[in-house]
Amino acid sequence: MIKLKNVSKTYSMGDVVVNALAGIDLHVKKGEFVSIMGPSGSGKSTMLHLIGVLDKQTKGSLIINNIDVAKLNDEERTTFRLKNLGFVFQFYSLLPELTALENTFIPNLLGGKNFDQCRKNAQVNLVKLGLGERLKNYPHQLSGGEQQRVSIARALVNKPEILLADEPTASLDSKSSLNVINIFKQLNEEIKQTIVLITHEEELGKKADRGIWLKDGVIDKEKRF
Numbered sequence: 001m002i003k004l005k006n007v008s009k010t011y012s013m014g015d016v017v018v019n020a021l022a023g024i025d026l027h028v029k030k031g032e033f034v035s036i037m038g039p040s041g042s043g044k045s046t047m048l049h050l051i052g053v054l055d056k057q058t059k060g061s062l063i064i065n066n067i068d069v070a071k072l073n074d075e076e077r078t079t080f081r082l083k084n085l086g087f088v089f090q091f092y093s094l095l096p097e098l099t100a101l102e103n104t105f106i107p108n109l110l111g112g113k114n115f116d117q118c119r120k121n122a123q124v125n126l127v128k129l130g131l132g133e134r135l136k137n138y139p140h141q142l143s144g145g146e147q148q149r150v151s152i153a154r155a156l157v158n159k160p161e162i163l164l165a166d167e168p169t170a171s172l173d174s175k176s177s178l179n180v181i182n183i184f185k186q187l188n189e190e191i192k193q194t195i196v197l198i199t200h201e202e203e204l205g206k207k208a209d210r211g212i213w214l215k216d217g218v219i220d221k222e223k224r225f
């Protein structure tokens with residue numbers, strides 16, 4: 001489903017060159033739940049952004065769903081994302097002028113999906129995440145953890161084939177964190193969703209099928225749970 005072969009990513013800012021990823025080989029199978037761990041700055045988000053077709057690798061190849069995504073043009077990349085991927089970003093990226101419910105379903109309409117169905121799925125997911133009483137709140141009327149849960153609900157609405165989550169539980173207490181991971185686990189088991197989850201918390205990372213630790217842009221170790 002997701003294949004990275006010798007993938008590197010270099011950021012150049014003036015004279016400073018950062019090797020955020022330095023030769024990653026990784027194969028995530030369809031329906032597999034993988035957690036990515038490792039210290040701050042080790043390249044976790046960079047890797048997720050590449051898999052999420054939000055950025056391009058400097059070297060190596062990345063094949064998702066049998067498609068060499070580096071070869072797609074900008075429009076094809078957008079269509080690919082809408083069709084295949086769901087994201088939960090490290091920073092919640094909600095639209096301030098939309099309510100929790102609108103933030104959850106409106107971005108999902110972009111793929112030409114049915115309005116009522118999206119709205120209904122959005123509400124179901126928000127309730128599941130404990131936000132049934134917050135549907136009409138705007139982001140500034142929500143706590144950080146609540147905003148994070150809205151961004152999770154948004155990623156789940158279309159039941160994307162691949163779910164990418166960058167520290168989705170960073171602002172949550174341990175009970176809500178566990179609830180989120182259990183929802184992921186349930187989706188993974190019920191609809192065979194492929195999940196790549198970044199987390200700092202090993203206790204949560206262990207709920208995945210496999211854990212991968214990055215260090216200085218390379219895979220430091222790997223473990224099946």
Ligand SMILES: Nc1ncnc2c1ncn2[C@@H]1O[C@H](COP(=O)(O)OP(=O)(O)OP(=O)(O)O)[C@@H](O)[C@H]1O
Binds near residue numbers: 018019039045047
């Ligand atoms: N757009 C960018 N331009 C320049 N450097 C960047 C950019 N994005 C990331 N980096 C650098 O690349 C390295 C890896 O960053 P990345 O965000 O992937 O780390 P991370 O493992 O997700 O860390 P954290 O746990 O703190 O989120 C860091 O040294 C960072 O400063």
Ligand SMILES: [Mg+2]
Binds near residue numbers: 044045046166
């Ligand atoms: Mg990060």
